[in-house]
Amino acid sequence: MTATSPARSTTPARSTSGGTHPAARTADQVAADATAVVGSADLSNRALRTFLHGLPGVDQVGLDGRAAVLGTRSIKTTSKAWALDTIITMTDLTTLEGADTPGRVRSLVAKALTPEPGDPSCPRPAAVCVYGDMVTVAKQALGSAPINVAAVATAFPAGRAGRTARLADTTDAVEAGAEEIDMVIDRGAFLSGDYRKVYDDIIAVREICQQRAGEPAHLKVILETGELATADNVCRASWLSMLAGADFIKTSTGKVSPAATLPVTVLMLEAVRDFLAATGVQVGVKPAGGIRTSKDAIKYLVAVNEVAGEAWLDPEFFRFGASSLLNDVLLQRQKLATGAYSGPDYVTID
Numbered sequence: 001m002t003a004t005s006p007a008r009s010t011t012p013a014r015s016t017s018g019g020t021h022p023a024a025r026t027a028d029q030v031a032a033d034a035t036a037v038v039g040s041a042d043l044s045n046r047a048l049r050t051f052l053h054g055l056p057g058v059d060q061v062g063l064d065g066r067a068a069v070l071g072t073r074s075i076k077t078t079s080k081a082w083a084l085d086t087i088i089t090m091t092d093l094t095t096l097e098g099a100d101t102p103g104r105v106r107s108l109v110a111k112a113l114t115p116e117p118g119d120p121s122c123p124r125p126a127a128v129c130v131y132g133d134m135v136t137v138a139k140q141a142l143g144s145a146p147i148n149v150a151a152v153a154t155a156f157p158a159g160r161a162g163r164t165a166r167l168a169d170t171t172d173a174v175e176a177g178a179e180e181i182d183m184v185i186d187r188g189a190f191l192s193g194d195y196r197k198v199y200d201d202i203i204a205v206r207e208i209c210q211q212r213a214g215e216p217a218h219l220k221v222i223l224e225t226g227e228l229a230t231a232d233n234v235c236r237a238s239w240l241s242m243l244a245g246a247d248f249i250k251t252s253t254g255k256v257s258p259a260a261t262l263p264v265t266v267l268m269l270e271a272v273r274d275f276l277a278a279t280g281v282q283v284g285v286k287p288a289g290g291i292r293t294s295k296d297a298i299k300y301l302v303a304v305n306e307v308a309g310e311a312w313l314d315p316e317f318f319r320f321g322a323s324s325l326l327n328d329v330l331l332q333r334q335k336l337a338t339g340a341y342s343g344p345d346y347v348t349i350d
């Protein structure tokens with residue numbers, strides 16, 4: 001990623017309560033510092049630390065309050081139909097089980113290709129998300145359909161492997177044709193303050209993504225927010241990932257509790273909004289893990305619109321990582337169209 005000329009603003013960088021942190025730098029200062037960090041030829045861990053620890057502090061109480069308010073918004077029935085279809089187009093339909101088989105992946109792909117048999121107006125998910133060794137199976141099953149294959153990589157979910165193994169994992173997935181790579185950060189390095197290691201890892205994975213035949217693979221960086229302990233850490237990990245060139249920042253692997261939450265997603269939406277203002281680069285957000293109902297997913301859409309803005313209401317910039325959300329969305333879609341649920345046999349519950 002190359003930081004373009006920062007958009008100039010004289011408003012102070014905002015913390016999540018909607019107010020400003022007493023020690024907050026202005027957006028101009030954050031922009032200048034971010035540009036200096038990205039442009040530095042010899043970036044030290046100390047420089048990264050200074051930048052990340054100088055970000056406005058997060059008011060956790062304010063964050064929870066803001067998310068709670070967003071979660072109570074109601075939407076009109078007409079908007080609900082749009083919301084349900086939008087959720088489908090933003091879904092990375094996922095299977096990430098040790099017991100995944102080629103048959104299971106083919107069945108996931110069949111569902112992605114035809115989510116609602118008999119209703120050609122039903123949109124398709126953005127991607128299917130699988131382990132790297134299942135990319136070939138998924139690609140073959142998808143054929144030329146415009147659905148991406150996202151592969152988890154870098155020793156997902158814990159990331160506990162040396163860089164050589166983590167990068168080899170990524171190379172395998174990219175060479176098999178994955179259009180999207182979902183990497184995990186080294187939480188141990190991050191939590192021990194070795195930001196430079198995390199930064200270098202992301203850059204190395206991104207370089208492999210860039211080498212994909214045809215289009216570069218899009219890089220989603222999983223923070224595993226449930227292991228980061230504080231909201232300030234989530235904010236720092238978001239900025240660190242974006243500075244290193246993430247196309248998306250993703251909350252969770254789905255293997256750690258808590259996984260995606262609305263407050264954490266609001267915080268990450270604020271980060272991408274502020275990063276765009278500072279650098280001119282728009283990064284996407286992917287909450288993943290534990291989002292199972294349309295009702296919850298709609299709360300996330302409201303947050304996207306109100307926190308980051310309409311520009312993020314696009315699968316290019318917002319995704320849901322979910323294994324079973326699609327089933328509920330299809331049921332709700334049916335209910336909206338016919339006034340009744342079609343019964344539990346109507347959609348596959350897998």
Ligand SMILES: O=C[C@H](O)COP(=O)(O)O
Binds near residue numbers: 324
């Ligand atoms: O990235 C997606 C998650 O692994 C899926 O989690 P879920 O099964 O809770 O929807």
